[in-house]
Amino acid sequence: MPLLASLHDPADLAGAVVTPDGTLSRHELLGLAGGMAGQIAGAPIVAVEAVPGLPTIVAVTGALLAGVPIVPIPPDAGDLERDHILRDSGATLIRPTMRAGSVPPPVQGDGPALVLYTSGTTGAPKGVVISRDAIAADLDALAAAWQWTAADTLVHGLPLYHVHGLVLGVLGPLRLGSRLVHTHRPTPAAYARTAGTMYFGVPTVWSRIAADPAAARSLARARLLVSGSAPLPVPVFDRLAALTGQAPVERYGMTETLITVSARAGGERRPGHVGLPLAGVTTRLADESGAPLPADAFDGETIGHLQVKGPTLLDGYLRDGGVRAPDLIDGWYPTGDVATIGPDGWHRIVGRASTDLIKTGGYRVGAGEVEDALLLHPAVREAAVVGVAHPDLGEQITAFVVADPVSPAELTDFVAQRLAVHKRPRVVHLVDSLPRNGMGKVQKTLLTAG
Structure with missing residues (x-):
């Protein structure tokens, strides 16, 4: 199945993507993305300044249609960060155009889709290479966990250069066929006035919504409130549940692994916990040396280093014009996070080991x-x-x-x-x-x- 499967559906969908700067049907987006794909076809790698709005969505969609890896650059990146990303990736910066063109045939096979740069908290940002198959596997696993279907309308205003806002928040709807409303900014007022069935936010967004009772109560119409990218404080979890009538769904992941653990739409939502591994993903706790902890460490109290394995892992990091494979431990990716896992498999993320x-x-x-x-x-x-x-x-x-x-x-x-x-x-x-x-x-x- 093509990565952006819903775009190739012969049935059009009016209002498939809605932003403050315009609205596109499924076929309109496919045509514009086809025009973009024609301009960059054959390029080794491209980059786009990922400002909120339709041009960024068209550029990323076009690159994926063309089979060209694309690097989304934060629009607020300073000159040093932008120059580092372009120099390190070797990408050509493109200016999105909104001209329709012929749609290329679906890309066959796997290959790099995105190069996402980490935040650089421990040095210069690193380019993480994510494959088409990893994205598809992650979105399909999340669709099952969250009962996410073409009948949904996803609302969010998250940045379009991270896993949360771009992979889940844009490519998710384009694969699964649901509508997307991107509000440009994730404010309580914007979420309150936008009808949807699913809302994505980071803890800061949910904290601000919880502090605005009227905005929070308006989200009672939704079936799913998803929080990620950082731990959601328990008081915010409890207040959201009280105001909206439903507890938020928390999930865990990182740039290098995409999303690997989540609560389920049809199951328990436990404050301070991020749920169970997604389909195809396995996890374990390890000691300081990287050796797995024994089974009795899965008691919900013992803290260990979290390692993951599955189809959503990165291909590697950009290095010297190539891709360096990640340093795995017997096939397990060391996340750098510490966690507890309970006897029932529920995960609680303690935080970064460092x-x-x-x-x-x-x-x-x-x-x-x-x-x-x-x-x-x-x-x-x-x-x-x-x-x-x-x-x-x-x-x-x-x-x-x-x-x-x-x-x-x-x-x-x-x-x-x-x-x-x-x-x-x-x-x-x-x-x-x-x-x-x-x-x-x-x-x-x-x-x-x-």
Whole structure:
């Protein structure tokens, strides 16, 4: 089946893609994408400035029709980042045109579809090569998990240069045949006024919607609210459930693996957890050396390094004009995240091993658990917890908190009353804001820099 199967459906679909800058039927999009494909046919790789709107959707669709890998560049990338991406990928920057052309025959076989650049939190951004087959396998698995069909209307305003907004949010509807309404920005007002059956958001989006009761209640008409790209705080989960009448569906993935774990549309939705592996995906926990932990570690409490295996993994990273295969451990991809897995298979993501697993006084503490406890305090609006080097403890649990007037000592005591005493933050910094990237993830390395 072609990657963008629904575009080749002989039955047209009016309003298949709707954005503030225009509306396209299925056949109109196919024609414009065909025109784009004709312009770039034979190119080794191209790039597009992924501004929200129809031109980006047409450019990416055209590249996939032509079988040409495409690199979406964040529109707010600075000159250094943009130059690095273009130089590293060797891609030619294209200017999307909106002229119809002949539709090429469907691309046969597998091959690279997208090169997505990581956020570069540990160095220069890396180009992750994702294949056509990996995207197809992931979207089909999500369709089964979320009961996602052509009858759905997906609404979101996420950026068009990440897995969440582009692969799931654009290519998903184009493969499965559902309508897409992209709001350009994921604001509570935009979501509230746009009718849909599915809504995608990152935790920052859902936090803002939960703080706007009228907007949240308007989403009660939907059948699925999906949260991803970062852990959803439990208080936000609970408030959304109360206001909309349904708990959000959380899922887990990363650029290199696409989406691998999710709650199910027809099953339980558990706060603080991301669900079960998708069809075709297997997971395991490993120790510091990468060796698998024994079966009794699947108790929901033991923290281990999460490894995944399945058809959605990357082909590799761009390196010196070629693709370097990822460093796998006996076929398993080490995600760099730490997690727990319960006896029933449910996964809880503790966070990044480098920043969210705190080793303090002989204990292993997940930063997210402490953050969730802090967010239960009525004065706290945002919280980020990190480990800071300490001569006695090894690492000291340190919290950065955005809050209404409250004392650091009160917050420390508040956590100590709800979690084990050794999990309390030893230091609390009250700050005006937390540094975040374009997907709403807190940049914890910036909190401790300098």
